[in-house]
Amino acid sequence: MARPRDAELDEAIIEATRNRLVRDGYAQMTIGDIASDAGVSRPTLYRRWATKFALVVDALDYGFRKQEDLYTLDLSRLAPREAFAEAVRRLDPAYYNPDAMVLMADFAGEAIRTPELLEILRKHAVEPRLALLENLLGRLEERGAVRAGLDRHTIATLCFGSYFAAYYRGDPREQIPAAVVAALWPAIA
Template sequence: MDGAAAGEPSPGGRPRDPALDEAIIRATRRRLVLDGYSKMTLGDIASDAGVSRPTLYRRWSGKFALVVDALDWGFRAQLDSYPPLDLEALPPREAFAEAVRRVDPCYANPEAIVLQGGFMGEQPRAPELLELLRERAVEPRLRLLLDVLTGLQERGHVRADLDTDALTTMCFGSFFGAFLRGDPGGRPFAERVVDTVWALIAVDPGS
């Protein structure tokens, strides 16, 4: 976080309260969904979190710094929600399937896709937000799927001529396409993606 870490003394000498920090972060993420970055205010966030504006400024230098931490918090929450699996030890198809499930923006938070769409909509006014989204939320998720596909390719389970980078982007984008079409997404949709794609990329689709 910007400034002292949770549990450490704040600039005023008082210990940080992790529960209070989380309440502020959650309020920030909710305001990003409801109002978007440009319209949300620190006053609204403070009111939603039940704190004063000075409490926010003792922790973060401004709205952008707070949003950076809100994105990081959301990504860590998604990582923490993943079941503890060794993807390399799974059968090839299941390793691919689990990686596709984990690339879903809404894996841990149904509102995450709206939040990400809001950042895309802010691009003309605050292009730095889209870069922040790519760096803190998109690329780390896609790296997992890309690494799994590359590993399966190296071990001969998927086609050697497969463009793993393009396929990673396609799988990620499919969740946005499903959202725009009104599909509830989630695990059932991820399974449909896997069923369709695996038959096309696997050297032995039954593996």
């Protein structure tokens, strides 16, 4: 009969993995470094996760579960423009995780060698954010607050992409929602 897993130990390993992903990236991080950071032996780690990829999937899932409730947002009490601004604010990858831009860039760089990482990111970090804005635009359209027939997909993509452009340009991300809303609202309202 196997011993029960220690939840605190598992969490220490997951946190060490998340930190190494940010610091070293997927390709450069090693199981040995993670084990050392978590204060465990490599066999202890391998008894829990057979591969680095499996460990990273669980580390990502841990972060996504912590963020899941934040993707559900009731904006019905806000004025339409304010609701749009809040949805754009929540598109910011760093809204939930200050290290998200670094992780997203690393996973994009791994797309050729480990495309599964990018797919996990799309499914759990990108699409829920975009769906939040697209759904809001649909509700605003039903209320007559925005033009009918908007291309919600493109609007959400433009808004999300603004964070990456600002990141690479060195622009402060705190100003992005107001600037994006100021530029787009007149065109969609």
